[in-house]
Amino acid sequence: MREAAFIKKNKEKWLLFENVLQYKAKVSPDKLSDLYIEITDDLSYATTFYPNSNTVGYLNGIASTAHQKIYKTKKEGKNRFINFFKEEFPLEFYRHQKQLLIAFLVFAFFTIVGMYSASEDSNFVRLILGDAYVNMTLENIEKGDPMAVYKKANETKMFLGITINNIRVAMYALLLGLLFSVGTLYIMMQNGIMLGSFLYFFYEKDLLWESSRTIWIHGTIEISVIIIASCAGMVMGNGLLFPRTYSRLESFKRSAKSALKIMLSTIPFFIVAGFLEGFVTRHTEMPDWLAIFIISGSLALIVFYYVIHPIRLNQKFNQHNPYGKS
DSSP states (O other): HHHHHHHHHHHHHHHHHHHHOOOOSSOOOHHHHHHHHHHHHHHHHHHHHHHTHHHHHHHHHHHHHHHHHHHHHHHTTHHHHIIIIIIIHHHHHGGGHHHHHHHHHHHHHHHHHHHHHHHTTTTTHHHOOOOHHHHHHHHHHHOOOTTTGGGSSSSHHHHHHHHHHHHHHHHHHHHGGGGTHHHHHHHHHHHHHHHHHHHHHHHTOOHHHHHHHHHHHHHHHHHHHHHHHHHHHHHHHHHHOOOOTTHHHHHHHHHHHHHHHHHHHHHHHHHHHHHIIIIITTTTTSSSSHEEEEHHHHHHHIIIIIIHHHHHHHHHHHHHOOTTTO
């Protein structure tokens, strides 16, 4: 390829990279690293075919600047962890809002399926929730304490057990995304039908409000982050299904990296959900207003962090840097 054609082909990308480097606000180090790899590939090509040209000097200059900026960013140390949750992850998660919406709709659909199936077949609840749980709950209802199941275990043991179990379910949702997202859909189906059956079981006993004000104290965050983990599984699965301009292997590497970041973001929320279930949900005597406050606050936190904050951050980023849209 002639040098002029090489420049014409890549000029727009180089200018984009220069604008990203000149952007004064913080830029995701991963985004910068991806651009850096492309520039160094072009530099290697230019060095081979146009060794004494101005193109080599130009590319070498911006590559050196990028290397210094990446190195400086990685030296942040303690701030790196805070910046990940505050800016880096939300800015990247904006690209996965579509998968999040799909995961939510699929989960909601199977929840409705669970409720409908339970209403049509009296044995369906036992099939899904198990005889032991149903019989125990019926006994608790007769004793006048339908939510007694949350009071039996030790608070700390319950907190640790629930947190570990929820993270395990989320990891299944992520890893089964390797089956081209089908495995993740299965996890959503399983958990959605279980939730729907659970809700209808208490609805049939005229205890929908009593059960809802109790289980959603922890369930709001718990169910939300399972949906988000399913979103991560879909992101990874879509990387295998739709490689776009990348090789399938490269597409998978990129999608797996994004999926793992999504999973990492859910860990603090799983801990909070486990804490609420272990230490707070058991207090069924709490007034309705307090239960509603906790549920509403939990929902607002999830919606803000995974929907509103990424959108606002993306808009802010694009306003200051029209060349570096994420």
